[in-house]
Amino acid sequence: MSDPIIKIENMNKWFGDFQVLKDVNLSVEKNKKIVVCGPSGSGKSTLIRCINRLEEHQKGTIIVDGTELTENTKNIEAIRAEVGMVFQQFNLFPHLSILDNCTLAPIWVKKMPKKEAEEHAMKQLEQVQIVDQAQKFPGQLSGGQQQRCAIARALCMEPKIMLFDEPTSALDPEMIKEVLDAMVNLAKAGMTMIVVTHEMGFAKEVADEVIFMDEGMIVEKADTKEFFANPKNDRTKLFLSQIL
Amino acid sequence: MKKLNFLKPDKENITTYLYSGLLLFFVALLDVFLGSFFKINITSFLPNFVSFLLPLILGIIGLHLIRIEFSGIKNLDLLNKNINTNTFNAVLTLLIIFTLIKSIPPILSWSIVDANIAGDTKEACTGSGACWTYIKIWLRRFIYGMYPNELQWRINISFVLLIALAFVGYFPSEKVKKFLTLYYVVIYPIIAFILIYYLISGGSLGLEWVETGAWGGLSLTFIVSFFCLIFCFPVGMFLALGRRSELPTLRYISVGFIEFWRGVPLITVLFMSSVMFPMFLPEDFFMDKLVRVIIAISLFEAAYVAEVIRGGLQALPRGQYDAAKSLGMGYWKMHIFVILPQALKLVIPGIANTFLALVKDTPLIFVVGLLEIVGMLNLAKTNPKWLGFAMEGYVFAAIIFWIICYAMSRYSQNLELKYKTER
Numbered sequence: 001m002s003d004p005i006i007k008i009e010n011m012n013k014w015f016g017d018f019q020v021l022k023d024v025n026l027s028v029e030k031n032k033k034i035v036v037c038g039p040s041g042s043g044k045s046t047l048i049r050c051i052n053r054l055e056e057h058q059k060g061t062i063i064v065d066g067t068e069l070t071e072n073t074k075n076i077e078a079i080r081a082e083v084g085m086v087f088q089q090f091n092l093f094p095h096l097s098i099l100d101n102c103t104l105a106p107i108w109v110k111k112m113p114k115k116e117a118e119e120h121a122m123k124q125l126e127q128v129q130i131v132d133q134a135q136k137f138p139g140q141l142s143g144g145q146q147q148r149c150a151i152a153r154a155l156c157m158e159p160k161i162m163l164f165d166e167p168t169s170a171l172d173p174e175m176i177k178e179v180l181d182a183m184v185n186l187a188k189a190g191m192t193m194i195v196v197t198h199e200m201g202f203a204k205e206v207a208d209e210v211i212f213m214d215e216g217m218i219v220e221k222a223d224t225k226e227f228f229a230n231p232k233n234d235r236t237k238l239f240l241s242q243i244l
Numbered sequence: 245m246k247k248l249n250f251l252k253p254d255k256e257n258i259t260t261y262l263y264s265g266l267l268l269f270f271v272a273l274l275d276v277f278l279g280s281f282f283k284i285n286i287t288s289f290l291p292n293f294v295s296f297l298l299p300l301i302l303g304i305i306g307l308h309l310i311r312i313e314f315s316g317i318k319n320l321d322l323l324n325k326n327i328n329t330n331t332f333n334a335v336l337t338l339l340i341i342f343t344l345i346k347s348i349p350p351i352l353s354w355s356i357v358d359a360n361i362a363g364d365t366k367e368a369c370t371g372s373g374a375c376w377t378y379i380k381i382w383l384r385r386f387i388y389g390m391y392p393n394e395l396q397w398r399i400n401i402s403f404v405l406l407i408a409l410a411f412v413g414y415f416p417s418e419k420v421k422k423f424l425t426l427y428y429v430v431i432y433p434i435i436a437f438i439l440i441y442y443l444i445s446g447g448s449l450g451l452e453w454v455e456t457g458a459w460g461g462l463s464l465t466f467i468v469s470f471f472c473l474i475f476c477f478p479v480g481m482f483l484a485l486g487r488r489s490e491l492p493t494l495r496y497i498s499v500g501f502i503e504f505w506r507g508v509p510l511i512t513v514l515f516m517s518s519v520m521f522p523m524f525l526p527e528d529f530f531m532d533k534l535v536r537v538i539i540a541i542s543l544f545e546a547a548y549v550a551e552v553i554r555g556g557l558q559a560l561p562r563g564q565y566d567a568a569k570s571l572g573m574g575y576w577k578m579h580i581f582v583i584l585p586q587a588l589k590l591v592i593p594g595i596a597n598t599f600l601a602l603v604k605d606t607p608l609i610f611v612v613g614l615l616e617i618v619g620m621l622n623l624a625k626t627n628p629k630w631l632g633f634a635m636e637g638y639v640f641a642a643i644i645f646w647i648i649c650y651a652m653s654r655y656s657q658n659l660e661l662k663y664k665t666e667r
């Protein structure tokens with residue numbers, strides 16, 4: 001067993017007086033795919049936003065790829081550069097073309113030459129099958145296409161870890177599949193992934209482990225098969241009975 | 245043929261209604277037109293009161309007759325839909341048309357028919373209209389201020405060069421395109437400063453020195469506006485960022501600065517800059533009046549620009565910040581490439597607003613003794629040889645300002661279109 005690439009120990013987070021995360025412990029090994037599920041407001045989005053410090057945690061430690069997340073901005077930027085993130089609302093940059101969306105960070109953060117960055121970006125866009133939309137602007141694309149572009153944009157930074165924050169929740173049903181397909185391909189290519197989602201089909205297909213969260217705590221963490229076949233906690237059972 | 249019902253025009257007898265309606269409408273227009281342009285009252289046989297209201301009544305009836313829904317005639321439908329939907333709107337339409345017809349003759353006769361432009365003394369103006377001779381004789385002063393006549397070629401050359409250099413951006417090759425922003429934001433102002441410093445101000449390179457007190461007129465309007473626009477924008481941008489900063493010191497300094505400058509009138513700021521400010525400087529330290537004025541106006545307008553830009557920053561969804569951060573961008577990269585381009589695009593109308601106000605505020609520099617175009621006008625109108633032509637002067641200034649401001653306004657609209665990407 002190699003060292004875990006993400007190690008979270010006794011992490012606590014408050015929004016004002018409200019405690020969103022309570023004593024979260026989690027370690028993720030390289031190339032593992034973790035699906036996080038749970039009712040809304042259970043802190044799952046906050047958990048993965050803490051991993052690249054879009055949210056600050058107040059107590060406990062988070063170590064990503066050997067670096068502890070602290071106030072040190074240089075460290076944080078370095079970690080963010082190797083942790084890709086895909087958001088529920090896509091968050092593409094509307095003033096830039098699809099291609100520019102994908103090359104912006106490689107050029108200015110990784111200092112990649114423009115030509116190389118563009119070739120690389122085209123490869124990633126090909127992977128998610130929107131290479132023919134490269135010159136368009138985000139506003140001209142469908143939701144599914146935008147989300148696939150967002151995945152490509154994150155992949156252009158050649159991240160070691162990919163975080164997905166409910167990537168299909170803002171999509172029309174017929175577009176969910178195209179995004180999930182892109183994610184499945186990515187999983188098969190061996191990416192380390194943490195996915196917050198309600199798509200249990202996706203979880204069954206690719207996840208190594210499933211985490212169930214409720215009220216800021218990790219209630220159950222189990223191998224995928226075990227999780228669906230034989231959930232231990234009552235709340236997990238209730239949750240699964242409601243969404244399956 | 246069905247019986248005509250004049251209270252309810254319908255489609256079946258459309259020709260009859262249309263022709264009778266249009267006839268009445270045009271008779272009404274003709275009545276007003278003749279009365280206004282030729283002082284002929286074709287309805288003078290009627291009592292005064294009726295004669296006065298007749299065009300309106302005829303017009304209302306005429307418009308009523310042609311108010312036929314879905315007539316099938318495209319122009320008629322368009323007309324009915326836009327200016328003739330009901331009797332009230334018909335009355336408004338008629339009143340506007342009548343007002344226009346009535347007001348054109350006096351304007352024409354004042355500005356053209358009865359106006360004079362020949363000669364070069366006040367006595368040449370014999371007509372009852374405008375005396376454009378006054379503008380003609382004083383034109384040099386209005387444009388160059390007190391700048392010596394024989395040296396005015398220096399201003400001309402500077403401005404021609406600057407205008408030519410401003411158009412460089414329209415012929416970019418792909419290679420130099422990325423340097424355009426740098427050119428406009430940094431290099432161009434430096435060139436402008438060098439030209440103004442060496443050519444217009446002079447004092448070296450064998451050119452005679454002309455003190456800034458002698459500068460004036462339209463050229464001074466341009467110089468002050470140009471530098472104030474260029475300085476206030478970046479300062480305003482940093483203030484806006486500062487006000488949203490997470491560092492308390494920076495934030496409070498920005499808030500304090502903005503609220504201070506927004507709280508004082510420009511005229512006092514100008515007064516302070518020229519009277520109070522030098523008192524705090526060491527004795528041998530000299531800063532030109534014009535420079536002080538430009539700095540004062542820039543800081544003043546920067547506070548406004550800052551608030552406009554802050555509005556744009558706040559309009560951006562948090563997701564944009566998240567996305568930029570998640571890609572590893574630091575504060576400056578995030579703002580330069582992601583946040584500011586979007587925020588500035590959103591606030592183009594607000595910025596244009598502030599800039600227009602700035603240009604129109606420049607006449608206030610008269611309080612420190614600098615006379616741009618309106619200042620020169622005020623000077624000229626009190627000249628004993630040319631008393632009594634304030635009207636011509638102000639109309640002239642109004643036209644000049646309108647041209648400048650309209651051009652800026654159109655330019656800002658073009659910018660909006662240019663940077664529009666479908667959301």
